[in-house]
Amino acid sequence: MKSYIKWIIYSLLIVLVGIQFIPTSINQQEITPYTDIRKVYTIPDNVLTILEVSCFDCHSNNTNYPFYSRIQPMAMLMDKHVREGKEELNFSEFGDYSDRKKRNKLFSIQNQVKDGEMPLSSYTLMHNDAKLTANEKKLIEEWITNL
Numbered sequence: 001m002k003s004y005i006k007w008i009i010y011s012l013l014i015v016l017v018g019i020q021f022i023p024t025s026i027n028q029q030e031i032t033p034y035t036d037i038r039k040v041y042t043i044p045d046n047v048l049t050i051l052e053v054s055c056f057d058c059h060s061n062n063t064n065y066p067f068y069s070r071i072q073p074m075a076m077l078m079d080k081h082v083r084e085g086k087e088e089l090n091f092s093e094f095g096d097y098s099d100r101k102k103r104n105k106l107f108s109i110q111n112q113v114k115d116g117e118m119p120l121s122s123y124t125l126m127h128n129d130a131k132l133t134a135n136e137k138k139l140i141e142e143w144i145t146n147l
């Protein structure tokens with residue numbers, strides 16, 4: 001092998017091992033706070049399941065971490081998604097939002113789901129079960145319309 005190729009491979013390996021030491025936070029909470037969306041609205045079981053499977057990893061205080069998501073650089077990516085996702089919409093803190101903000105967020109959920117923007121495609125690549133079927137989209141849409 002040409003020496004510079006070896007050099008590149010060794011460097012990459014060192015970087016890959018090195019980044020494993022970058023700490024990332026774990027987004028998990030034991031309790032269900034009173035501000036949780038489940039305590040704010042009645043959510044039919046089938047809709048709740050959809051939200052839990054497809055949205056809660058990034059939009060709640062409880063993320064399920066499959067083993068690969070604790071390996072860098074995936075852990076950093078997940079961390080970023082959770083931080084940015086919760087900033088925009090946190091189902092665990094929904095009860096703290098003003099009435100106006102609640103309405104806006106529900107409207108935004110309908111739109112993001114209808115347009116296929118959420119869940120993020122980089123996420124459904126690894127979480128096939130999080131992809132929303134046409135019927136699941138309809139269930140979310142109807143639940144919000146009937147609130």
Ligand code: HEC
Nearest residue numbers: 054055057058081084085088089108109112118119120123
């Ligand atoms: C992999 C993480 C991830 C998943 C899973 C995910 N989201 Fe998001 N979501 C984000 C991030 C990051 C943002 C902010 C940046 C952006 O809009 O791309 C966001 C933004 C949003 C917004 C915009 C909020 C606003 O006020 O404009 C809504 C609404 C939303 N998500 C709803 C959902 C719903 C509903 C689901 C499940 C069907 C879902 N998301 C699944 C990461 C995620």
